[in-house]
Amino acid sequence: xxxxxxxxxxxxxxxxxxxxxxxxxxxxxxxxxxxxxxxxxxxxxxxxxxxxxxxxxxxxxxxxxxxxxxxxxxxxxxxxxxxxxxxxxxxxxxxxxxxxxxxxxxxxxxxxxxxxxxxxxxxxxxxxxxxxxxxxx
Numbered sequence: 001x002x003x004x005x006x007x008x009x010x011x012x013x014x015x016x017x018x019x020x021x022x023x024x025x026x027x028x029x030x031x032x033x034x035x036x037x038x039x040x041x042x043x044x045x046x047x048x049x050x051x052x053x054x055x056x057x058x059x060x061x062x063x064x065x066x067x068x069x070x071x072x073x074x075x076x077x078x079x080x081x082x083x084x085x086x087x088x089x090x091x092x093x094x095x096x097x098x099x100x101x102x103x104x105x106x107x108x109x110x111x112x113x114x115x116x117x118x119x120x121x122x123x124x125x126x127x128x129x130x131x132x133x134x135x136x137x
Contacts, residue, residue: 003074
């Protein structure tokens with residue numbers, strides 16, 4: 001009995017389910033991080049969050065679809081499990097790498113914003129200090 005179609009259906013169901021779960025988790029928990037990165041602008045953070053989620057879905061579901069084809073027919077249950085574990089492992093690695101890349105880029109933006117905030121004095125200068133003629137200081 002050829003289990004290739006069963007492997008395809010199982011792979012798609014699990015991969016799409018994982019992609020949706022990861023995207024929802026990242027979206028829900030990423031809002032706070034994005035608000036910090038974008039200096040408290042909640043409306044902009046929500047818009048960027050939505051765009052990141054859409055991009056995440058497009059890239060991951062596109063990869064899942066392209067990676068669907070099996071190299072060989074799945075003839076028995078052992079090969080079915082092996083094929084699924086290999087394909088799902090690759091999908092999980094791609095999901096993880098994309099997540100880490102997003103966090104890395106957002107963290108760089110956040111650090112740049114923090115450095116810019118540190119360069120601006122918290123209180124405007126109120127005058128000049130006289131120098132001492134003897135020391136020049």
